[in-house]
Amino acid sequence: MPRSPSPMPAEAGTSAAEAPVLIFLYFHKAIRAELEALHGAAVRLATERSGDVAALTERCRFFFNIYKHHCDAEDAVIFPALDIRVKNVAGTYSLEHKGESDLFSQLFALLQLDVQNDDSLRRELASCTGAIETCLSQHMSKEEEQVFPLLTKKFSCEEQADLVWQFLCSIPVNMMAEFLPWLSTSVSPDEYQDIRNCLYKVVPDEKLLQQVVFTWFEGKSTKEVAESFSGGNSAGDVQEQGEKHICSHQGSKLGSRNCAESNDGQVCMHPIDDILHWHNSIRMDLHDIADETRKVQQSGDFSDISAFNERLQFIADVCIYHSIAEDQVIFPAVDSELSFVKEHAEEERRFNNFRSLIQEIQMAGAKSTAVDFYSKLCSHADKILETIEKHFCNEESKVLPQARMLFSLEKQRELSYRSLCVMPLKLLERVLPWLVSKLSDKQASSFLQNMCLAASPSETALVTLFSGWACKARDKSNSGEYLCSTSGAVRCLLDDVHDMEKCRSFCPCALQTENGSRPGKRGKDAESFPGTNGTHCSQTVDIEATPCSKKPCCIPGLRVEGSNLGIGSLASAKSFRSLSYNFTAPSLYSSLFSWETDASLSCSDGISRPIDTIFKFHKAIRKDLEYLDVESGKLIDGDESCLRQFIGRFRLLWGLYRAHSNAEDEIVFPALESRETLHNVSHSYTLDHKQEEQLFEDISEVLLELSHLYDSKSHDQTEVNEAERKCPDSSNKVDWVRKYKELATKLQGMCKSIRVALTNHVHREELELWPLFDKHFSVEEQDKLVGRIIGSTGAEVLQSMLPWVTSALSQEEQNKMLDTWKQATKNTMFGEWLNEWWKGAPTSSDSSAVSSSAPADSHVQDKLDQNDQMFKPGWKDIFRMNQSELEAEVRKVSRDPTLDPRRKAYLIQNLMTSRWIAAQQKLPEPNSEECTDDARIPGCFPSYRDEENQIYGCEHYKRNCKLVAACCNKLFTCRFCHDKVSDHTMERKATQEMMCMACLKIQPVGPTCQTPSCNGLSMAKYYCSICKFFDDERTVYHCPFCNLCRLGKGLGVDFFHCMKCNCCLGMKLTEHKCREKGLETNCPICCDFLFTSSAAVRALPCGHFMHSACFQAYTCSHYTCPICCKSLGDMAVYFGMLDALLAAEELPEEYRDRCQDILCNDCERKGKCRFHWLYHKCGSCGSYNTRVIKTDTADCSTPN
Structure with missing residues (x-):
């Protein structure tokens, strides 16, 4: 939690x-x-x-x-x-x-x-x-x-x-x-x-509204709440004001059963028949809407589409809430087995389709095919009308007769009133005037009387509010004023001016009538309600809206429609039952839910994109989360081995999910946020990652407790057995079982929680974020993102991650994922590394995707292993060759198109000098398998990095073993020691054997000595099985993209691998100038191959590289790149000194007016400058890093 x-x-x-x-x-x-x-x-x-x-x-x-x-x-x-x-x-x-x-x-x-x-x-x-x-x-x-x-x-x-x-x-x-x-x-x-x-x-500064809200909040009676609002008024005055607001007969309080006795003639025989008023009113409006769609189809004029849409939305809200009221109130009371859920769902679906069609018309605008749209519009309207008519007829024939027979009048009134209360206040403020406007005076009076009688005494203020709203939408009289629906049997709340004066503290609208200003704090509140003739009658609820006995009704409005917050009034196309109040929810096409439509549009074409690879991890995450959820439920009956297996799987998921989350937080989300239109889109997901990390830690703590519980059980097993023999009813075992069950139950709940949390999290990412990449990022940019992500992932993580992910994917998905990875890493040695450690790797659908940019030594080694026809002589073969055979082999190598030119030159040179080399070599010794005495292998003795302290190693590395060089079958502490005394280089990856310097035994290369006497002596703190590299001093990591071991803490920690430059760079160089395969060249100063060099390398501003030590020495006398001649840094100070020097220097008269054409090495522009023997300033950028391309003897007007 x-x-x-x-x-x-x-x-x-x-x-x-x-x-x-x-x-x-x-x-x-x-x-x-x-x-x-x-x-x-x-x-x-x-x-x-x-x-x-x-x-x-x-x-x-x-x-x-x-x-x-x-x-x-x-x-x-x-x-x-x-x-x-x-x-x-x-x-x-x-x-x-x-x-x-x-x-x-x-x-x-x-x-x-x-x-x-x-x-x-x-x-x-x-x-x-x-x-x-x-x-x-x-x-x-x-x-x-x-x-x-x-x-x-x-x-x-x-x-x-x-x-x-x-x-x-x-x-x-x-x-x-x-x-x-x-x-x-x-x-x-x-x-x-x-x-x-x-x-x-x-709450608006209206006493009646405050009475309603505080009656709910405090759970008090109306009288108690009214007294709390009295302020300067006495409690009696406030109570009198409350009573004046309530529909009454002869001044009696609403809710008293005297009302029923005095007005029996006006209350309908069966109050449950108020449902018929709803049905008939909905029918009338739907008929009007259907008629209007037919008029639109005939005229082709749909200019008032917004008003039409609003009216449709209003009647949809009424229908849906009416259905909810039936499902929650009416049907359960009549018959628990009675259900119209399917019919209600069908109506909801048709309304959603109708509204979506109107929104399509609004979005399409002039581009739409009007005839087709209008035809669909009529069809949708007719289907809705037909569906609801059928549904209403069924209810009226099956439900209402049972309700009339089963329930008393009081119960019927209660059901009708409770159905009304299913709606929110904001909708009721519009619905009640709309409903009453469609009733006759007698029907309206009956409806209001039933509502008043059904309300409890604590709901006095609420039903007063309802009655007042209902009064405000009667048809206009001949004088143009609204008539009160309660005239007659149920008298209006305010009968004389005196009462209205008393009411002003509750109803400031009377003051507004006189002064022209509203006392409430909210903006003007104008509302419109659909009229009976299909038009909208605009009414301002707080103004002199509904004269009753030639005086206005003063019931306040909610004042929510006049808000300037910009909240729309259209519902989304989501289910009304998931958004039971959605007549103010945002539109399906609004900015709030735009990602939902994007998701369906973006990811439905079946096209594979680079960024899809990242989201494929979600499938593996879901699979392991399901495992944790299911297996945690079995632990309560499991043993210690099951717990150990569960812990291992949990640790794997935690580590890989953390790597995935870090990649999103550090690379993916910043990339999204960099787009101006996507600011803030990822913040919620970053918070998710923090919370999910806490969930993993909490589970880890419980697993640790369970492990300790098993450890304590094993430790105390003897004592427990002894206690059981003495006392068969010993409570030790009972306590252990009870505690174990508690922890196992807790763990099961936590695993369920993390599964739900992470599954929902990745689902939202796929729905909201995934489509954004396709919309805002090109394929090349997605490739770069993927490369940046995997370039920050270490080899050990990849070795765990790749089998884990691919196990959750189909064969086709595996191939697509690996194709994407190899495309992103095409400039690197990733393919070579993948083939070296993962023998069962899925086969790429494009074999050409395998990297071909390995450095000379490793690249050719790979090729030699695959092609038996290629020249592959050993020292024995060279020793036996005569001159003509050697020349034939040189020609064979020279004609081989598959060899790298640098490797080809190396082989030819060594072949031509091979007779001399062979003469210097002794005949090869038999290998260790043939040799019974390991001491016969040259170098079979320990070497020391610090002989005084008996620390094994050499001048280059501290380690406890020597390596058997595959090329010459000799023992060397490292490859540098081999290369120092040999005329060839050692292929480290070909090393198969090593010698432990403690026991001097030759054995397969590995991290520890296999001789029993050494007790598993570690050869070094760091061991790389690919490079066959050992180091006991420094922090080293293997880069899967260089396919070499590098100094540092690791990818994603202090280094990352740039896929274009194909080199490891410090995390501070995330933004740098890329130069494709920039390190796969020789240092321009010492000519050592930079890619495999162990010395520090410096990137130059122009994008070239050289050793840092070479840079220090070179810049003592030069300031331009030895390759492209651009300046190596900011030379402003130096160029300023040259300006001062030239200003003080005076040329001989015969040279003063001569000009020279120059080319600037920095800005690469041509220009003219005054003659000088040494210094020539660029007129464009002010650099002196120029060269003369032509000397002009004509007069020169250049000021330089």
């Missing part, structure tokens, strides 16, 4: 009242506490078998509803607003919400099984709740580290209050009634007061 606690406002130096978005920290604290309690209950159920599964299930469902709506509101309000101010941050977090929802689905599926009686299921349940706790805690920690600081930085205090208010208005009413009381009981008294102060600032 993430160990760092949530940074609370007190620690941050501010409070939620000062920075309203910090109220989300309290939400997170309550969520964490609930997660911890749920996981603790599941663990106790698994280890102690204590607890009730049914109670745990109910608690899980409650928490899921809370968290789900919290996430939905973030997706609908917070993240779109943030995305407008800061790009590339919010999308990742919305994507995480989807993964978290899937986790809960798995949890509830598990809870449906026989958990109470199955040990493995109980452990799985504990693992699942642990995984949920880990993922949600990590998600919230990342929000607190990245999102909340951005919100406080980019949004003013007022804007933050707007966001929090919209967030609260986005949560369904029934959840708000549970969420806020739950929150208030999850915090300390000081935090409770801070939340309360924040809510005072967030």
Whole structure:
């Protein structure tokens, strides 16, 4: 679990009242506490078998509803607003919400099984709740580290209050009634007061709205909340104001059953039939939409597409929430087996398709084929109408009759009211006027009366708000004013001017009518509701909106639509059931979710790209994560060998995942961030890597405890056996088993957590980041990135990584991956290294991809091994050759096109001098297999680096062995010792045998002595099996791309390998001027081959190289490159001295007017300068690094 606690406002130096978005920290604290309690209950159920599964299930469902709506509101309000101010941050977090929802689905599926009686299921349940706790805690920690600081930085205090208010208005009413009381009981008294102060600032300065919110938050009655808002008013005045707002009969309070007695004639016979009002209203609007699409098809004019889209979205929201209400409230009450889930899902799908089509039309614009689009538009509208009509008819014939028979009037009213409360406040503010506008006066009065009677006394303020909103959308009278829907049986809330004066403290809209200004802190709040004739009637909710008895209704609006935060009102094409409040969620094509469409467009063409190689690692990661998850569940019944095997596999995954994560953090993510449009896109994933590293460390600690537990068991086995003999009921074994089971259960949960966390992480990377490379990086740039990544990966890591990755891939995927790697490393010796250590390597689909740029010695050795027809004489053969045979071999070598020119020259020279060389050589001694006395091999004696202290080695290296040179079968401490006394070089990689200098025994080359008397004596601290290299003093690493051992800590530590230059460079030289295969040449000063030289090499500004020692000596008398003649550094000081020298020098008169044409070696431009015997200044760059190309005797006007 993430160990760092949530940074609370007190620690941050501010409070939620000062920075309203910090109220989300309290939400997170309550969520964490609930997660911890749920996981603790599941663990106790698994280890102690204590607890009730049914109670745990109910608690899980409650928490899921809370968290789900919290996430939905973030997706609908917070993240779109943030995305407008800061790009590339919010999308990742919305994507995480989807993964978290899937986790809960798995949890509830598990809870449906026989958990109470199955040990493995109980452990799985504990693992699942642990995984949920880990993922949600990590998600919230990342929000607190990245999102909340951005919100406080980019949004003013007022804007933050707007966001929090919209967030609260986005949560369904029934959840708000549970969420806020739950929150208030999850915090300390000081935090409770801070939340309360924040809510005072967030909720608009309208007493009725504050009554609604604080009734939820405090769990008090309406009267108690009203008294807390009284301020200068008496409690009685405030209560009177509250009562005046409530639909009443003869001034009685709403909710009293007197209302039912006095108005029986106006309440419908069956309140459940209010569902018919919803059905009929939806039908009317869908018919209007279908008619409008047909008009568009006929006229070809779709200029008002945005308004049409908004209206479609509104009716879609109504339909979907109505379906949710039926699924959650009506159908479970009528018949638990009754379900219209499939029909609701089909309606949702059709609405999504319809909306996507409209967005396609909007995006296509003038490029679209109008006739085709409009035809599809009509077809979609007709299908939606047909589907919903069929569905409504089924419900009206099957559900409503049962409800009328089964439930009392009071129960029917309750069901109807609870169905209404499934919607959030923001939608209800639009839906209620829309619904009432389609009803007759009698139907409207009945609907409102049922709503009033169904509400509990604590919901007085809420139902007052609902009734007021419902009054605001009646048809206009002849005078052009809106008529109140409650005229008649249910009187409006305010009957006279006196009442309205009293109401002003609750409803400042009356003041606005008089003064022309709104007292609330939010912007102007203009809303539009679909009318009955298919048009939109624009209404301003707080202005004199709905006269009742020729006086205005003064119920306040939420004031969320007038926000200037730029949050859109279109829903995404995601599932409405995953985003239950998505009429304000971002568009599918908005910047917030653009990566989702990119993913489907970018990766669906089947074309292999270089960057795909990096993401292939994800497949291997998933495979090993599955292994850890499954095998950890078996450890509880396993033995110590199973634990050791599990630890080994875990260590391998940890090491390789760390290498992969480091490569992303240090190379991949900076490359993405370097693109201007991709700033911030990777920050969330960097935070993921830190959290995942902590998860690995936590698992490692538990595995260490388990190992110690087994060690203690083995150590104390004798004592335990003795105790069991004396006391068969000894508790030692019982305690050991109990502790082992606890640790094994804990480990299983942690492995489940890390599997879920890492799987979701790599999935999001593939969905969000992978397509960005194809969009923003060329193939060449991707190749360079891949080369940079593997160029920072050491040989030991690659030797573990490559078999690990390829084992998870198909043969075709293996070939593609290796082709990509060989393409990225085409200038290096990677192919040679790969063939040397990995005999079972997958065959590349392109054999030409194998590197052909090895240095002369190793390259030819490889070729000789593959071609038996090529000249390959030994010393015996050369000794027997006569002159004509030697000449024939020289001609054969000269005609061989496969040989490198440098190697060819070397062979010809040695062949021509071979008779002399052979005369100087003794006949070869028999090899060690034929020799019974190892002392007969020349050099069979120890050598010392420090003879006084008896330290083995030579002047070049400290080591405990000598090598048998394959070329001459002699013993030498190192290749330099061999080359020093021989006329040929030693091929180190051909070495097969060595001699231990402690026992003087010849044996196969290896890291330790195999003679029993030496007890596994190490030949050196460092041993390379490829180079046959030993060193007991220095820090050395083998570069798989140079295929040589180099001094240093390793690739990715202090060096990296540049794939173009084909050389190892210090990490500080990440940005350098590349020169292809720049080191595969001789030093221009000493002519030693730079690539295999052990001396330090210096890169020159021009891109050439020479030994550092040679550079020091050469620059004592020269300042230009001996190869290209460019200056070796900044010569400004030296050239300034020459300027002063020439200014003081006076030429003879006959030379003063003469000019010379020059070529500058630095800027490579031609120009003219005044005559001089030695110094000639370039007129373009001011350099004196020039040469004369022509002397002109004409007069010269050049000032130089």
